[in-house]
Amino acid sequence: MPRPSAPAIDVKPPFSIVRLSHAIAEQMRSPIEIVHTLLARIEERDGRLQAWARVEREQAEQAAVAAEGEIAAGRRRSPLHGVPFGIKDIFDTAGITTSWGSPLYAGRVPDADAALVARLKEAGAIVLGKTHTTGFAYFDPAPTRNPHHLEHTPGGSSSGSAAAVADGMVPFALGSQTLGSVLRPASFCGVVGLKPTFGALPADGMLPFAPTLDHAGLFTRTVEEMAWLWAVITGSDPIKAAANRRLARPRWPIEGELEPEMAAGLDLALARLAQAGFEIDELSLPESFQRLPGATLIVFRYEGAQTHKDRFERHGSKIGEKLAVLVESGLRIDRRRYEEALALLAQARRDYAELIQEHPLWITPSALGPAPKGLASTGDPRANAPFTALGVPAISLPFGRAPSGLPLGMQLAAAHGRECALLAAALVCEKSL
């Protein structure tokens, strides 16, 4: 019987990862029962949603049985012990097919786990399966649909992870971001995405695209859950951090292109944050920031072409029609332009490190608008790419819905390594909106 003092337990999905962890620790819910509930939900709903490339029923059941035994014996490894999660099919998983979203690699089974997967498994989290990624995490779409409207894209490249978390199929999932592949699908699917500081989560065993820009990232349903997850994964606790209520509103070149529902929705949200006690300052950006989007794309395309050129030579457009075009055009980028772009990124990082001292939290839209209609395109990553290029932590959280019912997301960013301050402020935003 549940103890009277225990937190309310979710009896069906979506599960709160925080309550799930407590319920497992108190042995009020068993990992096996949770795994079975989630597997049933996936079986019932994924035919339409297509979030999962591969569900690992047997391995998940075995891990759940082991977790249950260890916890019952008083050997709970961490607050994640017995908690299931999903893994974008870009991260290597030992003994589990990792096909990078490409039929060319349908039979690829790695020997070893990616570093981040290994860390989560050591903490006792349970691999539920691999989620769909766009081909090689580029723009050739995954089959995944948006859980809020099946005719709309979930965003990409972490399409399956965002959709699976949004649909309550799993409490958290791993993604990766080279331009906007965590924060954009989070925004489109109405969940929370975190792209931490470059290097803060390990990249080894994650398929590279453009190593100068590649980040690992996380999805949860709420900021509260993300803050909890961040504390468990990294040992540093956002809940204890003081929330800064000064937000800076920078104007990126792209913002003239915002769709009306995003522009109006964000203005409304900012007004509500101001009422809730936030101080919001306009922030004008130095010259390096005007050139940052272009330089980021040069680095992205140049390095992406280098990463995939051998594969392209072997397989041609079978690597993905859009990726094939990228390789061909990326190989034509003059090395000189690439080198200049790298230097511009370094300059913008220095400028950001100075600006952020006076303006410790930046707020921007997470995307140009809600998820576009159709599955052929995963949408535009330009709202997210600057923070990827800067290597600083950024989070997307849902703040409302467009008239169509599709979610809208706002993006907060902070200084290098200040995930706790970022999450603390995002927690207050979540409560205020």
Place this chain on the structure above:
Amino acid sequence: MPRPSAPAIDVKPPFSIVRLSHAIAEQMRSPIEIVHTLLARIEERDGRLQAWARVEREQAEQAAVAAEGEIAAGRRRSPLHGVPFGIKDIFDTAGITTSWGSPLYAGRVPDADAALVARLKEAGAIVLGKTHTTGFAYFDPAPTRNPHHLEHTPGGSSSGSAAAVADGMVPFALGSQTLGSVLRPASFCGVVGLKPTFGALPADGMLPFAPTLDHAGLFTRTVEEMAWLWAVITGSDPIKAAANRRLARPRWPIEGELEPEMAAGLDLALARLAQAGFEIDELSLPESFQRLPGATLIVFRYEGAQTHKDRFERHGSKIGEKLAVLVESGLRIDRRRYEEALALLAQARRDYAELIQEHPLWITPSALGPAPKGLASTGDPRANAPFTALGVPAISLPFGRAPSGLPLGMQLAAAHGRECALLAAALVCEKSL
């Protein structure tokens, strides 16, 4: 009274951070007593050693009283609660002078803690004071001496942190590394230094030198303590990681310049590791690695000059004679060469990420030899700089002594984000040597 089952307690310094934490948790030792013991040791010994720029007696005592109260009340924040540490005077500390090793900034008192300092304070660790850094973490020496021989340099730029830990004045300390400023002083002082993956520890609030290369790092006396500290700070536990016993021995261009005691000592150590079951392979390096040292210095000098040029214009050679020369020469570096160097670094990172899949642990000397005689130079960082430029985790651990009695260090490196695998292997090396 100590319980019979408790681990052995250190009754006087050097304290093992692991045993100290246990003893505090069990209330067999009080944080106040520990702080007083360390303060007495510093008072007794630092007149000769000069490891400390500033000892914060009152603040440390207050923090110790608070920690003792919280722990007694059952509110232990983390295994670091009540454990004192030292901070290189490059990291901002709220309310505590942070002068960057320069008399020009003798009165500089930051409002806020650097992100890493904030994280450690939230975990309950006690700031004992600020340790000497070379001026602005460049090569103008600190007054610190090597605890193994006062006429020899402790290395730099994290001179005070390395010496203080080596002399048992504090169980752990923070450092920073842009070329070799953690691993070199660790090697010279006979302690363990860890430079994690670029971005794995937060950089905000740490004085920049060359932001493309700047890392935060840690010092402890043993690998066992470093593994414990890493687990507490990051939530990922090296003790649980399986130790790989395959070591690759790459030959960097610099190795022809090794001093005989280092070359012979390392060969002997490698022979002992082979006897202990390690497999050691020679590894030939791709062309990008031959050019990496030169490219790293270009980035270091170019960005360092940018960082310090305003300061140099205001203060001339008062910023430090060597730094003034650096700024003047760094400002003359053609931007084109800098851009090419950035691209070479990116290339070498891609090559490393491929090589490391087959050769997951690399072993090299931590320095050209033992600590050189004299305090005018802090020694040569070239053994460490490649792993700094690559942004991958590297550790220095002591493996023996030169005939002079001065310590020698070996350096291990691993893949991006694989600190646990690195520390697991280093633990086995420590036990085997």
